Amino acid sequence: xxxxxxxxxxxxxxxxxxxxxxxxxxxxxxxxxxxxxxxxxxxxxxxxxxxxxxxxxxxxxxxxxxxxxxxxxxxxxxxxxxxxxxxxxxxxxxxxxxxxxxxxxxxxxxxxxxxxxxxxxxxxxxxxxxxxxxxxxxxxxxxxxxxxxxxxxxxxxxxxxxxxxxxxxxxxxxxxxxxxxxxxxxxxxxxxxxxxxxxxxxxxxxxxxxxxxxxxxxxxxxxxxxxxxxxxxxxxxxxxxxxxxxxxxxxxxxxxxxxxxxxxxxxxxxxxxxxxxxxxxxxxxxxxxxxxxxxxxxxxxxxxxxxxxxxxxxxxxxxxxxxxxxxxxxxxxxxxxxxxxxxxxxxxxxxxxxxxxxxxxxxxxxxxxxxxxxxxxxxxxxxxxxxxxxxxxxxxxxxxxxxxxxxxxxxxxxx
Amino acid sequence: xxxxxxxxxxxxxxxxxxxxxxxxxxxxxxxxxxxxxxxxxxxxxxxxxxxxxxxxxxxxxxxxxxxxxxxxxxxxxxxxxxxxxxxxxxxxxxxxxxxxxxxxxxxxxxxxxxxxxxxxxxxxxxxxxxxx
Numbered sequence: 200x201x202x203x204x205x206x207x208x209x210x211x212x213x214x215x216x217x218x219x220x221x222x223x224x225x226x227x228x229x230x231x232x233x234x235x236x237x238x239x240x241x242x243x244x245x246x247x248x249x250x251x252x253x254x255x256x257x258x259x260x261x262x263x264x265x266x267x268x269x270x271x272x273x274x275x276x277x278x279x280x281x282x283x284x285x286x287x288x289x290x291x292x293x294x295x296x297x298x299x300x301x302x303x304x305x306x307x308x309x310x311x312x313x314x315x316x317x318x319x320x321x322x323x324x325x326x327x328x329x330x331x332x333x334x335x336x337x338x339x340x341x342x343x344x345x346x347x348x349x350x351x352x353x354x355x356x357x358x359x360x361x362x363x364x365x366x367x368x369x370x371x372x373x374x375x376x377x378x379x380x381x382x383x384x385x386x387x388x389x390x391x392x393x394x395x396x397x398x399x400x401x402x403x404x405x406x407x408x409x410x411x412x413x414x415x416x417x418x419x420x421x422x423x424x425x426x427x428x429x430x431x432x433x434x435x436x437x438x439x440x441x442x443x444x445x446x447x448x449x450x451x452x453x454x455x456x457x458x459x460x461x462x463x464x465x466x467x468x469x470x471x472x473x474x475x476x477x478x479x480x481x482x483x484x485x486x487x488x489x490x491x492x493x494x495x496x497x498x499x500x501x502x503x504x505x506x507x508x509x510x511x512x513x514x515x516x517x518x519x520x521x522x523x524x525x526x527x528x529x530x531x532x533x534x535x536x537x538x539x540x541x542x543x544x545x546x547x548x549x550x551x552x553x554x555x556x557x558x559x560x561x562x563x564x565x566x567x568x569x570x571x572x573x574x575x576x577x578x579x580x581x582x583x584x585x586x587x588x589x590x591x592x593x594x595x596x597x598x599x600x601x602x603x604x605x606x607x608x609x610x611x612x613x614x
Numbered sequence: 615x616x617x618x619x620x621x622x623x624x625x626x627x628x629x630x631x632x633x634x635x636x637x638x639x640x641x642x643x644x645x646x647x648x649x650x651x652x653x654x655x656x657x658x659x660x661x662x663x664x665x666x667x668x669x670x671x672x673x674x675x676x677x678x679x680x681x682x683x684x685x686x687x688x689x690x691x692x693x694x695x696x697x698x699x700x701x702x703x704x705x706x707x708x709x710x711x712x713x714x715x716x717x718x719x720x721x722x723x724x725x726x727x728x729x730x731x732x733x734x735x736x737x738x739x740x741x742x743x744x745x746x
Contacts, residue, residue, distance in 0.1 A: 323658065
């Protein structure tokens with residue numbers, strides 16, 4: 200059955216508003232699970248009423264009002280039960296009046312994210328709770344996106360809520376000192392959600408929520424709340440600039456197509472333009488961070504009409520900056536790739552040598568894969584074949600394994 | 615990351631070593647597996663788990679000339695071990711998968727003593743990687 204456009208618009212609006220309303224209710228009443236139930240009920244009422252009577256003038260205030268009334272009902276029944284049990288305790292939040300400020304919706308979404316990405320949660324828990332509470336996805340949708348059974352995902356979400364309850368993390372606003380660190384955790388969780396979507400295997404993707412788009416949507420809402428924050432803009436830009444290449448990165452049989460062989464006409468120009476504008480503005484403000492630098496590198500790739508137009512000296516300089524800011528061996532690896540593009544494969548191979556002593560990367564497939572490429576470019580085919588095969592045995596990505604084995608096979612046949 | 619944990623059981627005497635176990639030992643073993651799966655579910659890591667029918671039931675299938683299945687009884691007499699069952703878990707690190715495998719390895723056997731069965735841990739392949 201097809202639905203009217205209005206219904207879909209209403210649905211979209213409800214999803215946008217849900218985390219803001221949940222944030223406002225949790226901020227007011229504290230109890231996350233009860234607040235979630237109350238907001239769900241308010242959304243159901245809205246879905247019916249708005250179709251019949253049209254969307255109210257201030258839909259957010261309308262939803263907060265209805266959800267707050269449900270919370271009051273909830274507290275009254277808890278109170279009544281306690282009275283019956285003769286254990287009367289004063290409970291906050293028993294009044295119906297909830298002032299709806301015109302502007303706090305930005306903070307409400309952000310505070311909800313701070314709670315969902317609380318440091319006491321494991322990363323899978325934080326990811327699941329963020330998608331549930333802020334993204335408004337059902338446990339079944341999240342489960343399908345991560346290719347796990349629904350009860351497993353439901354357990355993850357309920358465990359996360361339990362941790363929030365027991366650690367009393369609840370909904371305390373982080374102190375100014377904590378804020379930067381907590382925001383860092385939020386951005387990291389959004390980045391992980393994006394990567395999960397970007398790297399998930401094919402399969403029944405049509406029935407799956409697109410986690411990359413979801414991460415971009417969430418990053419947009421954080422950017423909306425903190426438009427001046429360089430790293431927030433940097434992360435959103437990085438996602439847009441990476442996602443822009445999505446259609447071009449695999450062939451019709453799911454085979455991997457490396458950056459320099461991609462059909463660049465398939466890249467999403469609108470996403471590139473938006474990402475470039477975001478990162479340029481962020482960088483112009485002065486406080487440079489790792490997401491901005493990664494976005495700047497992605498922008499340089501995306502702006503090159505042909506692989507040979509890529510501004511490798513600039514990319515090399517950016518990886519140099521990135522190396523100084525983070526102790527990530529993957530950055531050193533990418534720095535070596537850029538150095539090889541500027542100064543030749545021999546220089547790149549030299550820069551890889553110290554990485555053999557780094558336990559975080561020594562057995563990583565990317566080190567072997569990069570080495571294979573550089574040996575191939577240097578004309579040392581036997582070394583390249585051996586390194587491609589080593590990389591193929593180490594990767595856990597099926598398309599990448601096939602790509603690496605194919606590279607080795609082609610070189611072996613050309614001998 | 616997802617891992618498959620494959621539990622290999624010794625073939626023992628006859629078709630299947632469990633056929634020699636007492637009823638109490640079987641009950642303890644089944645109860646262990648049920649609780650273990652429940653725990654994995656509650657921990658939010660279980661993707662799937664199945665136990666397999668006895669190796670004597672196994673058949674080897676190859677496509678014949680016209681693609682028709684050619685079914686034979688497996689020549690299992692010489693095999694010392696067989697796949698008894700598997701779990702697929704979704705965890706953050708290989709170490710977490712190893713810890714779960716170690717728990718599975720303590721499944722009780724005769725006399726309620728841990729079997730210490732060998733659990734083969736293999737990562738399940740995923741999709742394309744992130745571009746640099």
